[in-house]
Amino acid sequence: MTYDCSFLEALDLADDQLSFAEGRREAHAADFGAQLGGRGVTPDAVVWPERTEDVSAVLAAATDRGVPVTPYAAGTGLEGNAVPAHGGISMDLTRMDGVVDYHPDDFQIDVGPGIIGSAVDEYVADDGLFFPPLPSSGDISTIGGMIATDASGMQTVRYGEVADWVLGLEAVLADGTVVRTGSRAIKSSSGYNLTDLLVGSEGTLAVVTEATLQLAGRPQQIRGGRAIFETLDDAAEAISDAILTEVDVAKIELVDALSARMANRYLDTDLPDAPMVFLEFHANHGIEEEIDLCRAIFEDHGALRFEMSADDAEMEQLWKARRELAYAVRSYETALEPLHPGDVTVPPSSYPEIVREAKRLADEADLLAPCYGHAGDGNLHHTVLVDPDDPEQVERGEDVYRRTVERAIELGGTVTGEHGIGQGKRKFLEPEHGAGAVDAMGRIKDALDPTGTLNPGKIFPEQAGDERDSR
Secondary structure (H helix, E strand, O other), X not given: OOOOOHHHHHOOOOHHHEEOOHHHHHHOOOOOOHHHHOOOOOOOEEEOOOOHHHHHHXXXXXXXXXXXXXXXOOXXXXXXXXXXXXXXXXXXXXXXXXXXEEEHHHOEEEEOOOOEHHHHHHHHHHHOEEOOOOOOOOOOOEHHHHHHHOOOOOOHHHHOOHHHHEEEEEEEOOOOOEEEEEOOOOOOOXXXXXXXXXXXXXXXXXXXXXXXXXXXXXXXEEEEEEEEOOOHHHHHHXXXXXXXXXXXXXXXXXXXXXXXXHHHHHHOOOOOOOOEEEEEEEEOOOHHHHXXXXXXXXXXXXXXXXXXXXXXXXXXXXXXXXHOHHHHHHHOOOOOEXXXXXXXXXXXXXXXXXXXXHHHHHHHOOOOOOEEEOHHHOEEEEOOEEOOOOHHHHHHHHHHHHHHHHHHHHOOOEOOOOOOOOOOOXXXXXXXXXXXXXXXXXXXXXXXXXXXXXXXXOOOOOOOOOOOOOO
16 A cells, blocks of 8 residues: 655655655665565655654654554564555654763663664773673664564573663654653652563554663673584583573573584684584673583583683684574575574573474474574574475475474463564464453554554554554
């Protein structure tokens, strides 16, 4: 459906804040993940707000005219979260990328939604501070996008996810109303927790225009390394045991042998062709005790080698291999493409089971499926590779993906640990949460956005006869 967005020209926007050009619109019709399934719909217009008042004016006008608005930023999402599902307006927030205020004595910073995650760390580095929950894509993704999906990364096992570090928000509702949630206080029991409601809502309830983030002091001791195992099952069991023993580890990442081969080909590295666990420990004192405890647990589970390094360059190469695995997977075989960006998360004790299940299902279907992820918090990235021109292979791949997700739910887990529901996982929302909870979510959506203006076609299962599909 095409929407008349000419009303935007009457708003108080500069010429370079609005575009109807085909190239600009098409650039906002896909994100990193949407390219897999072609889920993007070209918007009818793109706007670049530079202040909260711009966001408010666009939303109020769009709501009055029944035009959908999809918030967009760096385009690094994997589930089509920021890709328009019904045309309308793509609201690109990347120009709202400044530091609004900074309170180093309180370990806090106020930023715009368009600021890149790593830029926050750079801004506060001289004060010995950092923003701990940055995802692996933190150097290319925005704080607003991280808030939209409640992102997390390799340090989540120690520091938690983005939601744990957001103290308050400024946001604009669909009718243009500007609201502030939370405060600069470390805790509060005042009223509904609207901050946590908006974090992870994927732009379906409001558009975030400012965020107050909690920071942390940089640890004085950092040590990293890797452990090599004979079998993937041994590696997964070792991780589960270490977490349940409460080893104080900051990063603990699983990389299967197939993922290692993919990284080697993509980056010309020399990782062993074996299951591995990448590790990093943070502490202000006593770091060796935690390393020794982890080593003992891993050796109990048959670790062939447990290697720690103090060489920053060597560790950077190791973590680069982990950070760029998504690219390595895509480039491994030219005839094969990732079917879906798998992102299940289960309780730590169930992690070995979901790893076994993902690999078993892929092996039975005779398909390549690299498995890696933030193992410390139970997060598994399972990526099934298929030939998109082979319908039978695609069908087998879909079955492997679906059954892996269903098994994660059965184990008490979730269909998405950090990527969000977006468009790609909508059918799994009700199996995970139940009809009653999904209905309650829908009522909240209707209360805050009764016209379905904000990011329609996301999160909620498709409903027959609802062309706009706001829920």
